[in-house]
Amino acid sequence: MEKEVILSESEIKKQFDYMSQVKTLIGTGKKVYIRTFGCQQNEADSEKLLGMAETMGYTPTDKSGQADLILVNTCAVREHAELKALSISGEYKHCKADNPQLIIGICGCMVSQEHRVKDIKNRYPYVDFLLGTTLIHRFPEILFKTLTEKKRNFWVSPETSVIAENLPVSRVPGAVEAWVSVMYGCNNFCTYCIVPYVRGRERSRNPEDVIKEVDSLIKNGVKSITLLGQNVNSYKPLSKPGYGFPELLEDLCKLDGECVIGFMTSHPKDATAELVEVIAKHPPATGKVGISRRFHLPLQSGSDRILKAMNRHYTLEKYMSLVENIKRRIPGVSLTTDIIVGFPTETEEEFRQTLDAVRRVRYDNIYSFIYSKRKGTAAAAMEGQIDERVKGERLRRLIDLQSEISKENNVRLENLTVRGLIEGVSKTSPEKMTARTADGKLIHFTGNPEDAGKCGLFLIEKAESHELFGSLVKTEDI
Numbered sequence: 462m463e464k465e466v467i468l469s470e471s472e473i474k475k476q477f478d479y480m481s482q483v484k485t486l487i488g489t490g491k492k493v494y495i496r497t498f499g500c501q502q503n504e505a506d507s508e509k510l511l512g513m514a515e516t517m518g519y520t521p522t523d524k525s526g527q528a529d530l531i532l533v534n535t536c537a538v539r540e541h542a543e544l545k546a547l548s549i550s551g552e553y554k555h556c557k558a559d560n561p562q563l564i565i566g567i568c569g570c571m572v573s574q575e576h577r578v579k580d581i582k583n584r585y586p587y588v589d590f591l592l593g594t595t596l597i598h599r600f601p602e603i604l605f606k607t608l609t610e611k612k613r614n615f616w617v618s619p620e621t622s623v624i625a626e627n628l629p630v631s632r633v634p635g636a637v638e639a640w641v642s643v644m645y646g647c648n649n650f651c652t653y654c655i656v657p658y659v660r661g662r663e664r665s666r667n668p669e670d671v672i673k674e675v676d677s678l679i680k681n682g683v684k685s686i687t688l689l690g691q692n693v694n695s696y697k698p699l700s701k702p703g704y705g706f707p708e709l710l711e712d713l714c715k716l717d718g719e720c721v722i723g724f725m726t727s728h729p730k731d732a733t734a735e736l737v738e739v740i741a742k743h744p745p746a747t748g749k750v751g752i753s754r755r756f757h758l759p760l761q762s763g764s765d766r767i768l769k770a771m772n773r774h775y776t777l778e779k780y781m782s783l784v785e786n787i788k789r790r791i792p793g794v795s796l797t798t799d800i801i802v803g804f805p806t807e808t809e810e811e812f813r814q815t816l817d818a819v820r821r822v823r824y825d826n827i828y829s830f831i832y833s834k835r836k837g838t839a840a841a842a843m844e845g846q847i848d849e850r851v852k853g854e855r856l857r858r859l860i861d862l863q864s865e866i867s868k869e870n871n872v873r874l875e876n877l878t879v880r881g882l883i884e885g886v887s888k889t890s891p892e893k894m895t896a897r898t899a900d901g902k903l904i905h906f907t908g909n910p911e912d913a914g915k916c917g918l919f920l921i922e923k924a925e926s927h928e929l930f931g932s933l934v935k936t937e938d939i
């Protein structure tokens with residue numbers, strides 16, 4: 462395995478020097494617009510891009526037409542997300558026609574693939590630079606060079622062993638939730654997945670750096686923190702042999718303050734009994750740092766033959782015994798999962814095994830996906846690709862089953878009082894507020910926006926498959 466390298470102070474300083482130079486170069490009043498696709502890891506990367514852009518003197522805008530710098534942070538996990546990012550980038554051509562000084566950069570997983578780089582070089586001449594996901598720390602440098610050398614730059618080859626600490630991060634002021642990356646990359650090579658090719662091999666941050674960042678967020682009033690990694694269970698900092706994800710959680714629970722720590726994503730082959738014990742030991746509680754009762758455990762398929770073809774390294778029974786242990790040791794746990802339907806050669810019988818597994822576990826929610834061919838992955842070259850119509854029909858059956866189960870699980874909460882963290886004004890109905898329970902369920906209620914960040918007790922009046930509706934009984938001042 463490649464060795465991880467924490468970037469030296471002089472390399473980080475070099476990037477800060479570029480930030481100062483760009484700041485001098487662009488003067489005042491310049492605006493940046495960032496469009497983000499994909500997962501929370503990408504959202505976290507966009508917070509870093511924005512942090513660096515703000516340090517360089519840009520202010521954020523939510524209107525691409527007003528921007529002097531547009532960044533598209535792309536995803537490569539599904540073809541649909543790539544095509545959408547390309548089509549959006551095409552729309553920015555008109556912004557460039559109105560403002561020839563506009564700089565357009567495309568970052569993220571999509572541009573770490575050779576065929577996409579070639580495509581953008583040839584068909585999107587108004588894109589000024591491409592920056593691969595493992596080179597994000599060099600954003601100030603590529604921007605400086607693009608501004609001064611007046612030529613297009615394509616920096617996409619992965620520096621897979623790098624971890625950049627102490628770069629500026631821009632988080633929403635006053636937000637009660639935050640994401641913290643604990644590791645990057647993946648070594649698993651599930652046969653359907655492009656991530657190891659575009660994000661490189663696994664590398665874990667030093668625990669001291671993670672603990673310092675989480676401590677500072679808690680001191681700044683953040684009440685819910687999600688630790689991010691493609692497979693957090695294989696967190697292994699080279700600086701501390703024998704120290705893993707359970708030890709990191711244990712150390713975070715020693716911090717002062719009140720916060721719920723969640724994490725995603727887990728790989729069932731690496732989720733140990735020790736991890737389950739640490740979670741069991743630290744429930745969220747008033748005045749304490751505790752661990753979320755939501756456990757996301759990707760199953761992907763209920764068929765052992767398909768799991769093997771996916772290179773997942775567990776069987777259904779092994780997964781089920783892990784689930785049993787989690788349910789036994791963590792009362793009230795909310796299990797969620799990822800499932801892919803229509804993996805090459807999946808038969809109707811094997812798909813039914815997935816439905817049976819969903820019935821056995823009774824997840825609170827599943828993230829279900831139609832298998833999508835990713836160029837360069839092993840599964841893309843497999844024979845027996847499934848007809849799109851069959852995949853669509855299987856997806857619908859899976860969604861229908863899960864909606865029923867989610868609703869049945871949630872209805873049990875009707876007329877009960879539950880505790881939740883008040884997040885703020887609802888993103889979908891501005892006249893409502895939302896709160897989230899320790900196991901990740903969303904509650905809609907009518908309340909006062911000033912209560913955001915407080916914990917409250919809620920009487921659940923109505924439950925749907927994916928949301929709860931209730932009233933605030935009382936807030937708990939922390």
Ligand code: SF4
Pocket residue numbers: 647648649650651654655656657691692728
């Ligand atoms: S564990 Fe598998 S699915 Fe998850 S990122 Fe790694 S290769 Fe992809």
